[in-house]
Amino acid sequence: MKDQIISNAFKAVQSTILQRKTTKVLANDPWKPTLDQEEHNELISTLLHLAAHAPYHYKSAERHKQGVLNSSLPFRAYTLDAATCRKLAEQLKNSQPPAGKILNMLWAAEVLLIFTWLPDVFGEQPLERSMEPLPFTGNLRNMEHIAATSAAITNVLLGATASGFPNYWSSGGALRQQTAREILDISLDEIMLGCLFMFPKDALERGAEVKPGKLRNEGKDLHSWSKAVEL
Numbered sequence: 001m002k003d004q005i006i007s008n009a010f011k012a013v014q015s016t017i018l019q020r021k022t023t024k025v026l027a028n029d030p031w032k033p034t035l036d037q038e039e040h041n042e043l044i045s046t047l048l049h050l051a052a053h054a055p056y057h058y059k060s061a062e063r064h065k066q067g068v069l070n071s072s073l074p075f076r077a078y079t080l081d082a083a084t085c086r087k088l089a090e091q092l093k094n095s096q097p098p099a100g101k102i103l104n105m106l107w108a109a110e111v112l113l114i115f116t117w118l119p120d121v122f123g124e125q126p127l128e129r130s131m132e133p134l135p136f137t138g139n140l141r142n143m144e145h146i147a148a149t150s151a152a153i154t155n156v157l158l159g160a161t162a163s164g165f166p167n168y169w170s171s172g173g174a175l176r177q178q179t180a181r182e183i184l185d186i187s188l189d190e191i192m193l194g195c196l197f198m199f200p201k202d203a204l205e206r207g208a209e210v211k212p213g214k215l216r217n218e219g220k221d222l223h224s225w226s227k228a229v230e231l
């Protein structure tokens, strides 16, 4: 690549993107947090700022802007510090469906950021929901709401990686379900897209089970998924 493109800024971004990888840390018991309250707040707010600077195309529908979280962004984020993760684990210990490995990750997490996206819905909606509005309408706006939320999530994961926190994008498992949603006070009108676990910087040195992403090594051959358009 030409010299002017390989700036230090590019190298920093490139290095962060190449370093980012799924790191699932499964603690056997609740870990003591490594950050104090102020540091937790700072980490969370820094990561949320990165999310807020991601591109997005369409505003969320009016129905999603009625409460305290009244932003036009097509997603919402719910943040838990380490102490809250431990409390959540305690409350989910005997829940149905079983929280399984989510409990081990809640015991390890330094911070958890839960991202939902706000679907445009059509027709009469139930007054009370027991599950998310799935399947959602497959139109362009909803596609782009999800895309925007994913862009925000990626910013967060890159920020966590650059700051040295091993991280993991989980679909949420039991956290998607009614029991957890009521505990977390996350409306089932919203659709969970990512539960982002950030683990302590020294997580890999503690002897806990650590799992990589199953598909980590797939798709690295560019020719298997891209081609030059020739006209």
Ligand SMILES: Cc1cc2nc3c(=O)[nH]c(=O)nc-3n(C[C@H](O)[C@H](O)[C@H](O)COP(=O)(O)O)c2cc1C
Pocket: 020, 021, 022, 023, 169, 170, 171, 172, 173, 193, 212, 213, 214, 215, 216, 217
């Ligand atoms: C939308 C989305 C949801 C994911 N949900 C899960 C999940 O629930 N469980 C899991 O093990 N990995 C999950 N992952 C992580 C992928 O397994 C991981 O990104 C993939 O194996 C590639 O590995 P890498 O992240 O290290 O590059 C998810 C990733 C994305 C983008």
